[in-house]
Amino acid sequence: MRYLFFIIKRSLKRCTALTKSQTLLNLFKVFQRILKAYATKLFARLPRGGTGIVAAATGMDGQIRISERDERVICYIVNSAEYCHKTSGDLAESVSKIIDSQLADGVDMSEVQDEFSAVITKALVTLVLGLETKFDNEMAGMTRVPWGSLESVGDQSEYVNGINMILTSSIPVLGSLLSPIYFQFFLDKLASSLGPRFYANIFKCKHISETGAQQMLLDTQAVKTILLDIPSLGRQTSNAASYTKFVSREMSKAEALLKVILSPVDSVADTYRALLPEGTPMEFQRILELKGLKKADQQTILDDFNKHGPGTTQPTIAPSVVPAAPPAPPSSVIPNSASAGFITSREDVLTRAAALGRGAATTGFKRFLALTEAAKDRKDGPFRKLFNT
Incomplete structure (x- = not known):
């Protein structure tokens, strides 16, 4: 790649020694076509997902399976395209200063730069899709846990450990090979994918008991911690604020969903409205x-x-200060002995929902908190990380 630009620059320099007119512009356009062809070659090197009728029928359409070697190759493609994007722009600027002034407007590498930008975007999206595909087994494992029959809350589930292993294997390599700006782009794409996917995956589970919801809430907090640690894994934390904010927001939705599931039946609707106001x-x-x-x-x-x-x-x-007698409000909002469990305001709902997080709603949740307090005293284990602040 660098040798390619060395040849281009040397050829243009030799040409300018002879002429700075149409011949120089023609040579410049030849190199435009060569660089576009190189961008096409880079694009073709990217791994592709399943296509066709068979892939669609088996749910493999759009999935991309990549190895650790593929991840490195993709990063090299990003770096190559980044170098070509910058160098081609510098090249056009240099030629436009040398060529005859009436031909300067024809010296333009914007289309070439667009080609390399497309390669970079496609490569980074491919990285995200590749990681998504790696998570398929863990997401499926989450739905296979017997959430409806769990007898107690323990350490984080096995699928959480699997997610952690995938990220700790891939992220350090990606962080070391990608420049900060493109690692940040990768993080943003990853955040916009994993958070909503985890939320949606909860709905793919079967019956979730109170104990099951408590365990899943613990797992959700563990996954949130793992995702928030990705910038540190990649050793690129300077521009991670937007990623951190997005992950926190999306995983908080999953936590809110589980608190709704944990809420008493008589207040589940109000809790849902309060914690997930955009729900359907x-x-x-x-x-x-x-x-x-x-x-x-x-x-x-x-x-x-x-x-x-x-x-x-x-x-x-x-x-009562309203002069005219108001119409009788709906009976569902009047607290009485028949509707003592009903919540009459958003503040009450939020207070009650927050109580779930403090363990005040059910004895089962108190047992859950007792387990977490005991876990704090352990000297090792991934469970402890959730409580080290």
Whole structure:
């Protein structure tokens, strides 16, 4: 690559010694075509995912399986394209200063630079897709855990360890080979993929009991810690603020989802509205299924949920200072003995949901916190990392 530009520069220098007119411009355009062809060659070296009818039928369409060697090659392609992008621009600037002024407008490498930019983008997206594919087994393993029959909360699950092993194997290499700007681009793409994917994967599980939700909440916190540690693994932490913010936000959604699953049945709708205000009726129904509610019980809660709508709070009783007598508010918001478990305001919902995190809602969650406190006293093990602040 560097030798290619050495030849180009030497040829242009020899040409300028003879002429600075149309011949120089023609030679410049020849090298434009050569550089575009080189960009095409780089693009062709990138690993490709499954295509065609068979790939689509087996769920392999778009998946990219890459080895550690492939990851290195992709990084080399990114670096080559980055060098070509910069050097071709510098080359055009130099020639435009030498060539006859009336021909200077024809000296342009913007199309060539666009080609190399496309290679860089495709290469980094390929890296992300490759890592995504590596996580397939771990995501499938998460759905196979018997969340509905777990008897106790323990250390982080095996699929979490698998995610950690994949990242600790790949990220240090990528961080050492990619420049900071492109490693940051890679991080942003990775964050926009893994967080939402983990959230969606929770819905692929079957019944989740209270103990199962507690264990999954522990796993979620562990995965969040692992993802937040990626910039440090890559030894590039200077520009990781946006990545950290995005990961925290996306994984907090998963934590909120599990707190909804942990909430009592009589307040699950209000907790869902408060913690996941952008949720949908279809998603809420799936949460009821995850909680193991029977169809008849689900329908009663769904009817009330649909009546008030997702992401909304129920109206409060009008203050007594209003001159005209207000119409009677819906009975569902009037606290009485029949509806003592109902939450009447967003603040109450948030307080109650927060109580889940403190272990105040159920004795099961208190047992969970007791386990985590005991884990703090351990001298080793991945579980301890969650509580070292």
